[in-house]
Amino acid sequence: xxxxxxxxxxxxxxxxxxxxxxxxxxxxxxxxxxxxxxxxxxxxxxxxxxxxxxxxxxxxxxxxxxxxxxxxxxxxxxxxxxxxxxxxxxxxxxxxxxxxxxxxxxxxxxxxxxxxxxxxxxxxx
Numbered sequence: 001x002x003x004x005x006x007x008x009x010x011x012x013x014x015x016x017x018x019x020x021x022x023x024x025x026x027x028x029x030x031x032x033x034x035x036x037x038x039x040x041x042x043x044x045x046x047x048x049x050x051x052x053x054x055x056x057x058x059x060x061x062x063x064x065x066x067x068x069x070x071x072x073x074x075x076x077x078x079x080x081x082x083x084x085x086x087x088x089x090x091x092x093x094x095x096x097x098x099x100x101x102x103x104x105x106x107x108x109x110x111x112x113x114x115x116x117x118x119x120x121x122x123x124x125x
Contacts, residue, residue: 001029001030001033002029002095003028003029003117003120003121004095004117005117006018006019007095007117008071008111008114008115008116008117009028009071009114009115009116009117009119009120010053010069010071010114010115011115011120011123012069013027013028013030013031014026014027014028014031014068014069014070014071015027015028015071015095016071016072016103016114018109018111021104021105022074022077022078022102022103022104022105023072023102023103023104023105023109024099024101024102025068025070025071025099025100025101025102025103026090026094026095026098026099026100027059027068027090027094027098027100028094028120029094029095030124031066031094032090032091032094032098035059035061035063035064035066036061036062036063037061037062037088037091038059038060038061038087038088038090038091039060039061039062039087039088040058040059040060040087041057041058041059041060041083041084041087041090041100042057042058042059042060043057043079043080043083043084043100043101044056044057044076044079044101045076046076046077046078046079047075047076047077048075048076049073049074049075049076049106050070050073050074050075050076050103051070051073052070052071052072052073052110052113053069053070054069054070055067055068055069056068056069056070056076056101057100057101059087059090059100060087068100070103071103071109071114072103072105072106072109072110072114073105073106073107073109074103074104074105074106074109075103075104075106076101076102076103077102077103077104078101078102079100079101079102080098080099080100080101082097083098083100
């Protein structure tokens with residue numbers, strides 16, 4: 001399982017690319033592995049404002065549907081339209097091709113409230 005060092009995580013397995021504005025958001029390699037084959041993704045509308053911790057998308061697999069939570073408050077400025085035709089991109093490449101949305105943070109994000117890659121990995125243990 002890979003955990004890129006430039007990302008921050010939520011305990012609920014979402015990641016965000018810190019240092020980018022807008023910041024890409026997706027689900028971790030661990031999460032996609034646990035979910036199994038992803039068959040559908042419901043993404044939010046462009047322009048939607050989200051609060052940190054708010055459910056903003058749904059990822060459905062052959063096992064279950066899971067809400068996806070915003071790591072930071074901000075505005076959805078882009079959605080990965082490729083997932084409409086190829087939701088399996090999340091399984092294949094959760095950190096690059098399988099990103100879900102890009103969020104423009106509302107203010108200076110509280111990066112320290114999110115898990116480092118090391119802390120996220122420890123929590124999987």
